[in-house]
Amino acid sequence: MPTFHYETRLPFARQDVFTWYTRPGALTRLHPPFAGAVLEAPDDGIGVGASSTIGINPPGIMGTALAAAVGFADGMLPVRLRPWVRWVSAHTEYEPDRRFTDEMISGAASSWRHERVFEDTDDGGTVISETVDYRLPATSRLPGAVHEAVSRRFESELRRLFIHRQRQMAEDLAFHHDHGPLASQQQNQPGMIVAVTGATGMIGEQVCALLGGAGAEVRRLTRSAPVAADQIRWDPENGELDPEALREVDAVVHLAGHPLAARFTESHKQNVLDSRVRGTRLIAETLAALEREDHRGRALISGSAVGYYGATPQHRPAEVPELLTEDVAVGEDFLARVCREWEAATAPAEDAGVRVAMIRTGIVQSPSGGVLQQMLPLFAVGAGGPLGRDQWQPWISLDDIAGLIVHMVLDSGVSGPVNGVAPQPVRAREYAKTLGRVMRRPAVLPVPSFGPQLLLGAEGAEALAEADQRVSAARAESLGYRFRHPDLTTALRHVLGRDGRRR
Structure with a gap:
């Protein structure tokens, strides 16, 4: 099963970073506008059993453009068109301030497991190590070279999403740090x-x-x-x-x-x-x-x-x-x-x-x-x-x-x-x-x-x-x-x- 790794380093305390992930709106802020839309976000945090549904656009800039064209035409047509694939996932593992995992229930992959591990850095920041184990449909029957090419293209799209998410997370945490609500919430105010x-x-x-x-x-x-x-x-x-x-x-x-x-x-x-x-x-x-x-x-x-x-x-x-x-x-x-x-x-x-x-x-x-x-x-x-x-x-x-x-x-x-x-x-x-x-x-x-x-x-x-x-x-x-x-x-x-x- 192919595995994709991504590491994010943030100049914020681990508890603050993890707290942000547990709050309503984190998924909406993380899901890129070029990649689709959040259809249903968890109501009660990211504990075991919490589920979410997102729409995944076709890959690449052409996929983003296709979704844009459909979105623009949507209000003028008698029927609603949807260019995206529905993706439903649920959280299966959760350790407060340390890690959580979600797995695909239904979607474009044959299987998908996404784990995030939060660790302290020596300078008081946080490193998030993310591991995605996935299997794409029908790729096992492809010739080896073709299978590798498909996996590289898929992981290129994943990297495109993760780069966006890394910047979004860093900017949001900086915004909240400037305004002070993260710390006040931890003090039960x-x-x-x-x-x-x-x-x-x-x-x-x-x-x-x-x-x-x-x-x-x-x-x-x-x-x-x-x-x-x-x-x-x-x-x-x-x-x-x-x-x-x-x-x-x-x-x-x-x-x-x-x-x-x-x-x-x-x-x-x-x-x-x-x-x-x-x-x-x-x-x-x-x-x-x-x-x-x-x-x-x-x-x-x-x-x-x-x-x-x-x-x-x-x-x-x-x-x-x-x-x-x-x-x-x-x-x-x-x-x-x-x-x-x-x-x-x-x-x-x-x-x-x-x-x-x-x-x-x-x-x-x-x-x-x-x-x-x-x-x-x-x-x-x-x-x-x-x-x-x-x-x-x-x-x-x-x-x-x-x-x-x-x-x-x-x-x-x-x-x-x-x-x-x-x-x-x-x-x-x-x-x-x-x-x-x-x-x-x-x-x-x-x-x-x-x-x-x-x-x-x-x-x-x-x-x-x-x-x-x-x-x-x-x-x-x-x-x-x-x-x-x-x-x-x-x-x-x-x-x-x-x-x-x-x-």
């Missing part, structure tokens, strides 16, 4: 209780996982009937939310809203506006009433977007400078109006003494959603190119937008608007060149203007695909947030699994 709307979305899922790693208790707001103890039902369209469900909550992260990427018809625009304003007002008024009854310093971290500044210079007041900081005047187009009213809807909470902060999110980089998901298939087949030319694109990695939001939750000194963008914005042609270089594909075929217009309409294409916004990250940095991916190359290599050696 109660963690924060944080409610999250939009918890199943691309950003919300990572926010919940990162909060779980910080030792926070996460409660998810859902429009459906709750099926788990950590769910809270709400109905923003009808103004329904039980205040008692939020009474114990220390902070609410509000990310829910009607999807933006569609043709900008009048009905779509109204849905976009109403969903954001009504939901935010309901959350704000509920927190305000609770805070007046029981002043405990609650917080509301509410979504917003760089659309606040207007799509292009032509959609901004004349006095607004090119570099867009949080204190400049609001823009003059539809999305600027949405963001203005969206942020204004938090006023009842702020007036009642709730700490309120708004995250003006830029273009989030992930193969599981957004612009990168849409562009990956074209680049993968060599037909990629710039979406525009000289327009500034205020991007941010998925890990950094989640990290910045959680930083705003944990830091009681943060209030007001914060731009959720990376420190190094790029122009459209530079974005395309960088993506092509990371994927080792050409990036010379510009996207024709009628493409976005077919999907979004003329107004939608102008507001989203053709936007020109040079947005500053200076305030986020001044608040003490340390960006994991300050430059685009680093961000794309991480989310696409292109770190390490050539693949």
Whole structure:
């Protein structure tokens, strides 16, 4: 049976590292976005019998691109497509602070056993020694040379995953170490209780996982009937939310809203506006009433977007400078109006003494959603190119937008608007060149203007695909947030699994 070994060294105490593994959200944080999705994570840690289910994408950059294409088309098709293979595993061995093992129940391999052993290093850190014993289906009947080639290719994909996981683990532990929750949890001090709307979305899922790693208790707001103890039902369209469900909550992260990427018809625009304003007002008024009854310093971290500044210079007041900081005047187009009213809807909470902060999110980089998901298939087949030319694109990695939001939750000194963008914005042609270089594909075929217009309409294409916004990250940095991916190359290599050696 073939065996794969991987070793990770971390500058953190063994108990801290092991504790992080046992917390809700660890699997979501570790599973790479280029490799698939976590379908079901353990509810009660990693003890013997705990099980998880993940979706495994086809291998390589072409597999990631195929999954991206299916994900983009999914919302437009009458049937749901799934490019991944379902993988179910269960923990079979567990020794606190020392080791644990999981084995495949069903999946793409004939057998799979993954053991992790945690040991102290001489300098007070931790080394994790991982051993995977596996057997691939039908390989025993292959000629020896072919069998070895298949095993090498399989282990190359494993290494791609493990390199991502190593960096992710190190960055998450550094984040938590900076904010202090790991040590406080070990001393049996109660963690924060944080409610999250939009918890199943691309950003919300990572926010919940990162909060779980910080030792926070996460409660998810859902429009459906709750099926788990950590769910809270709400109905923003009808103004329904039980205040008692939020009474114990220390902070609410509000990310829910009607999807933006569609043709900008009048009905779509109204849905976009109403969903954001009504939901935010309901959350704000509920927190305000609770805070007046029981002043405990609650917080509301509410979504917003760089659309606040207007799509292009032509959609901004004349006095607004090119570099867009949080204190400049609001823009003059539809999305600027949405963001203005969206942020204004938090006023009842702020007036009642709730700490309120708004995250003006830029273009989030992930193969599981957004612009990168849409562009990956074209680049993968060599037909990629710039979406525009000289327009500034205020991007941010998925890990950094989640990290910045959680930083705003944990830091009681943060209030007001914060731009959720990376420190190094790029122009459209530079974005395309960088993506092509990371994927080792050409990036010379510009996207024709009628493409976005077919999907979004003329107004939608102008507001989203053709936007020109040079947005500053200076305030986020001044608040003490340390960006994991300050430059685009680093961000794309991480989310696409292109770190390490050539693949």
